[in-house]
Amino acid sequence: MTRAALPALASSAPAAPALRSVQCTINGEPVAFGVAPFRTLLDALRHELGLTGTKKGCDVGDCGACTVLVDGAPVNACLMLAVEAGGRVIETVEGLAGPSGELHPLQRNFMRCGAAQCGFCTPGILMMSKALLAENPSPTEAEIRFGLAGNICRCTGYTKIVEAVALTAAEAAGGAAGDTSAAGRPRAARPAPGKGTR
Amino acid sequence: MTAVLPGNALDAKLDIVGTSVRRNDVAEKVSGSARYTADLRLPGTLFARVKRSTVAHAHIRRIDTRRALALPGVKAVLTHEDVPRVLHYGSPMPRAASCTKDQYILDRKVRYWGEAVAAVAAVSEEVAEEALALIDVEYDELPVMTSTDAAEAPGAVQIHGDREDAPPGNLVVPPIRVSRGDVERGFAEADLVVEGEYEGGRPTPAYMEPNACLCHWDEHGKLTVHISTQTAFMVRGAMAEVLGLPLNQVRVQVDHFGGGFGAKQDLFQSEFLCALLARQTRRPVMMEWTRKETFLGGRSRHPVKVWLKQGFRRDGTITARQARLVYNSGAYGSHGPGVTAVGTTSLTSLYRCENVLLEGRCVYTNAPIAGAYRGYGVVQAYYALDIQMDEAAEKLGLDPAALKLKNAVREGDIAPSGHPIVGHGLEDCIRRGMQEVGWSAEPRPRSRPPKQAPQGPLRFGWGMGCEMHGSSAYPGIKEQGNALVKIHEDGTATLYTGTAGLGTGAHTALAQIVAEELGLEFEAVSVVHGDTDVVPWDIGAFASHTTYMGGMAAKLAAAEARRQLLQRAADKLEAAAGDLEVRAGVVRVAGTDRAITVRDAMLPGRGLPSPHIVGQGTYTPTKSYSFAAHFVEVQVDTETGQVDVLQVVPVHEVGRVVHPVAAQGQVEGGVQQGIGHTLTENHEIDPVTGRSLNASFVDYKMPLAMDMPPIRTILLETAPDPGGPWGAKGIGEDPIIAIGPAIANAIHDAIGVRFRHYPITPEQVLQGLREAKGEGSAA
Numbered sequence: 012m013t014r015a016a017l018p019a020l021a022s023s024a025p026a027a028p029a030l031r032s033v034q035c036t037i038n039g040e041p042v043a044f045g046v047a048p049f050r051t052l053l054d055a056l057r058h059e060l061g062l063t064g065t066k067k068g069c070d071v072g073d074c075g076a077c078t079v080l081v082d083g084a085p086v087n088a089c090l091m092l093a094v095e096a097g098g099r100v101i102e103t104v105e106g107l108a109g110p111s112g113e114l115h116p117l118q119r120n121f122m123r124c125g126a127a128q129c130g131f132c133t134p135g136i137l138m139m140s141k142a143l144l145a146e147n148p149s150p151t152e153a154e155i156r157f158g159l160a161g162n163i164c165r166c167t168g169y170t171k172i173v174e175a176v177a178l179t180a181a182e183a184a185g186g187a188a189g190d191t192s193a194a195g196r197p198r199a200a201r202p203a204p205g206k207g208t209r
Numbered sequence: 210m211t212a213v214l215p216g217n218a219l220d221a222k223l224d225i226v227g228t229s230v231r232r233n234d235v236a237e238k239v240s241g242s243a244r245y246t247a248d249l250r251l252p253g254t255l256f257a258r259v260k261r262s263t264v265a266h267a268h269i270r271r272i273d274t275r276r277a278l279a280l281p282g283v284k285a286v287l288t289h290e291d292v293p294r295v296l297h298y299g300s301p302m303p304r305a306a307s308c309t310k311d312q313y314i315l316d317r318k319v320r321y322w323g324e325a326v327a328a329v330a331a332v333s334e335e336v337a338e339e340a341l342a343l344i345d346v347e348y349d350e351l352p353v354m355t356s357t358d359a360a361e362a363p364g365a366v367q368i369h370g371d372r373e374d375a376p377p378g379n380l381v382v383p384p385i386r387v388s389r390g391d392v393e394r395g396f397a398e399a400d401l402v403v404e405g406e407y408e409g410g411r412p413t414p415a416y417m418e419p420n421a422c423l424c425h426w427d428e429h430g431k432l433t434v435h436i437s438t439q440t441a442f443m444v445r446g447a448m449a450e451v452l453g454l455p456l457n458q459v460r461v462q463v464d465h466f467g468g469g470f471g472a473k474q475d476l477f478q479s480e481f482l483c484a485l486l487a488r489q490t491r492r493p494v495m496m497e498w499t500r501k502e503t504f505l506g507g508r509s510r511h512p513v514k515v516w517l518k519q520g521f522r523r524d525g526t527i528t529a530r531q532a533r534l535v536y537n538s539g540a541y542g543s544h545g546p547g548v549t550a551v552g553t554t555s556l557t558s559l560y561r562c563e564n565v566l567l568e569g570r571c572v573y574t575n576a577p578i579a580g581a582y583r584g585y586g587v588v589q590a591y592y593a594l595d596i597q598m599d600e601a602a603e604k605l606g607l608d609p610a611a612l613k614l615k616n617a618v619r620e621g622d623i624a625p626s627g628h629p630i631v632g633h634g635l636e637d638c639i640r641r642g643m644q645e646v647g648w649s650a651e652p653r654p655r656s657r658p659p660k661q662a663p664q665g666p667l668r669f670g671w672g673m674g675c676e677m678h679g680s681s682a683y684p685g686i687k688e689q690g691n692a693l694v695k696i697h698e699d700g701t702a703t704l705y706t707g708t709a710g711l712g713t714g715a716h717t718a719l720a721q722i723v724a725e726e727l728g729l730e731f732e733a734v735s736v737v738h739g740d741t742d743v744v745p746w747d748i749g750a751f752a753s754h755t756t757y758m759g760g761m762a763a764k765l766a767a768a769e770a771r772r773q774l775l776q777r778a779a780d781k782l783e784a785a786a787g788d789l790e791v792r793a794g795v796v797r798v799a800g801t802d803r804a805i806t807v808r809d810a811m812l813p814g815r816g817l818p819s820p821h822i823v824g825q826g827t828y829t830p831t832k833s834y835s836f837a838a839h840f841v842e843v844q845v846d847t848e849t850g851q852v853d854v855l856q857v858v859p860v861h862e863v864g865r866v867v868h869p870v871a872a873q874g875q876v877e878g879g880v881q882q883g884i885g886h887t888l889t890e891n892h893e894i895d896p897v898t899g900r901s902l903n904a905s906f907v908d909y910k911m912p913l914a915m916d917m918p919p920i921r922t923i924l925l926e927t928a929p930d931p932g933g934p935w936g937a938k939g940i941g942e943d944p945i946i947a948i949g950p951a952i953a954n955a956i957h958d959a960i961g962v963r964f965r966h967y968p969i970t971p972e973q974v975l976q977g978l979r980e981a982k983g984e985g986s987a988a
Contacts, residue, residue, distance in 0.1 A: 026332050065241070067497075073906035074906050125229070127235050128712040132417050137239065161913075163417065163906060166468055
């Protein structure tokens with residue numbers, strides 16, 4: 012079917028909307044971009060800025076897959092307009108690793124504990140965990156579970172996610188005691204948890 | 210019993226299989242660089258949205274797209290008048306297997322609330338969304354029947370009356386009947402007959418990644434489909450058939466993929482629409498579903514009604530089992546025929562019984578489409594069976610675990626598939642779990658673990674449930690797994706597999722198997738998957754068969770590559786290939802220190818060019834069964850009706866554990882979904898309008914981190930199956946099955962009220978308590 016010759020209609024989402032310019036800091040870098048005024052921070056991150064690590068699981072603030080940090084606080088990026096990011100400091104999963112690529116302890120421990128299965132909720136849970144540990148460096152298991160209650164995971168039963176966050180907290184509390192060298196090695200950590208339960 | 214294939218020793222000591230190596234897909238998942246379908250954009254990509262019906266059953270009288278087409282930014286609109294009218298399988302399984310040919314891309318009729326009636330491609334999602342509102346549809350409404358009772362009532366309108374081969378009475382397929390022995394005689398011999406009706410709701414898989422696909426056509430008319438699917442080759446086949454293309458003109462690509470749990474075996478109308486919109490606009494088109502659409506247009510577990518009757522001797526021996534199961538297929542067949550067959554026949558087994566009479570019906574209704582979902586019909590059947598065993602034990606004065614042990618399937622018994630059972634896996638699971646939680650077989654005074662004393666309104670109780678589930682869909686489908694293994698000239702290797710990675714760690718397990726067979730380090734094996742133009746054909750990732758079937762195909766391919774490697778090494782070592790062994794990347798003349806690294810063996814040498822080593826493996830499995838027993842403790846609040854699961858001890862027998870952490874992860878995730886299904890999850894459909902009432906993650910309540918109890922998973926390897934690599938069997942579906950009846954039985958232990966349905970909601974718990982109290986005071 013081809014376009015019929017009818018008069019154009021006024022549209023709330025015009026095909027070529029006027030863009031607003033936004034300046035903010037994303038993962039430590041100053042960023043300036045133009046964005047439609049109705050675009051969410053989530054869509055802007057994913058498709059204007061190429062940061063697709065942040066996921067869209069529901070787009071209405073129910074699942075937490077799009078959790079990013081805004082001035083250090085966890086935010087559902089689907090519930091914030093991109094224009095509201097002006098002047099703010101945004102952190103996404105792509106900024107978790109250090110400048111030379113060394114993994115954040117949470118990333119290492121999610122790998123080590125088997126806390127990521129399909130991986131779709133993982134970026135949001137990593138960011139929420141970072142905020143959680145920043146606020147409460149030595150949470151109880153119940154506090155970890157409560158802190159992650161806004162992030163849905165459908166694969167893991169949360170067991171290994173909670174384990175990974177607790178391990179990260181314990182490592183930080185114990186300084187170098189947390190065997191990070193083994194977990195961070197690219198080669199497999201063979202005596203991983205689990206073998207003993209058989 | 211499947212013959213043991215050469216080199217598939219069930220008791221072999223292994224280096225890599227059985228260890229929790231770092232998963233080969235996890236670094237990209239924690240860094241955010243893993244690409245999922247909706248992350249993709251090509252230059253000029255348009256965005257597509259589907260218009261969904263606002264009635265559940267109607268003929269479309271008129272559909273007017275002119276206002277939508279006039280909206281700036283809209284590039285194309287499709288209705289049933291614009292798309293090829295080809296009847297196809299809603300699920301692209303091998304034809305005539307477990308599915309029914311009853312769908313069009315778009316039809317003149319709608320059969321459920323939320324069915325696609327039109328599609329738009331536009332320059333942005335916002336414009337596409339706005340255009341949907343400008344499409345005017347007029348319906349001639351028909352009676353809405355969301356329950357199987359309504360659809361099976363005499364004189365009910367035929368939802369697929371236009372399907373020539375449809376059986377009468379809104380049946381999807383003729384009833385499935387199973388008869389063994391003589392149930393009449395069995396019931397006559399019984400000292401106790403227990404009979405009950407059981408009912409299952411409509412849980413949905415609720416995978417985190419909404420369905421997505423990106424379609425584009427090249428200048429030669431070749432279609433490429435990036436899609437989140439478990440069955441890339443089936444998608445390719447369906448696309449080619451419906452769009453009239455040869456298979457080499459359709460390429461299906463799947464990279465990372467955010468969960469499917471069975472449901473992403475289907476095609477959902479939108480993939481065809483996406484491809485047609487891309488062809489018409491000559492631009493790439495991205496179709497990304499909203500979360501709401503995953504409820505409306507996705508697939509759920511089949512709601513079910515089960516009538517079950519069993520006869521028992523005083524000592525607990527089952528003398529007869531009779532059942533009728535009615536599965537609500539929703540508006541289309543999808544996997545209904547397969548689900549009904551697998552679920553119905555599952556009642557021939559688990560607990561031994563010589564006299565069995567079963568009937569399974571699968572019924573069209575005007576509800577959303579039910580389909581394949583983890584547990585595939587068996588969840589519903591064993592929920593009824595295992596609760597009834599608990600009821601029978603109570604009436605017989607026996608312990609339920611002891612009753613189940615007494616009747617548990619054993620070595621050599623005939624499984625639902627027609628195969629003899631291998632090993633005593635179910636008994637092993639029950640015994641180990643009883644030992645673990647302190648459950649004794651002696652019913653007096655109490656065999657279950659001690660109850661915590663009541664605390665205020667809180668009551669505590671223990672329950673257990675059992676299950677068995679097949680790896681592979683045999684005999685419903687004759688499956689086939691294929692693999693290629695290449696060894697490169699530096700001694701590393703690559704596995705090419707057609708099986709999809711749902712997120713379970715499947716590609717890690719397959720790489721472990723290849724590394725083990727080749728004698729390489731795990732890190733020396735990479736995996737290529739998810740591209741139908743590159744990898745060998747595979748039926749897809751479902752039926753708990755990825756490790757069992759895909760793993761065996763990979764093992765066979767690796768064995769062939771290894772044979773070629775050893776031949777080359779033999780030339781360099783001037784030894785006989787038969788005298789060589791390879792382990793940890795070194796080829797050695799057995800029992801000597803004459804050795805060469807795999808890398809050196811592969812290097813070109815004087816007069817010896819670089820080798821071309823490719824091993825190919827094809828495996829056509831029959832069937833193996835995995836087993837489990839789940840033990841749970843619950844807490845019931847008698848003031849609010851709230852049920853909390855306090856701890857779960859799932860014991861699973863899986864033949865051989867390939868990756869312990871990944872296997873535990875399967876169990877923990879299955880338990881999570883099972884807890885949700887049993888207590889809170891139900892996609893509710895208004896019976897009058899057919900309208901969805903809770904299509905969101907706020908109103909469809911799944912267990913969150915704080916709702917989940919500790920799970921102490923125990924994995925057993927006591928019944929390895931010769932059909933799987935070194936004895937390995939499946940584990941994907943098993944963990945979701947036994948948890949449900951275990952919870953229901955624990956609630957009964959806690960408050961003495963028997964529930965025979967799911968989900969068991971707080972209101973129903975309170976109602977049950979009131980009724981029990983009323984009966985108590987009346988008596």
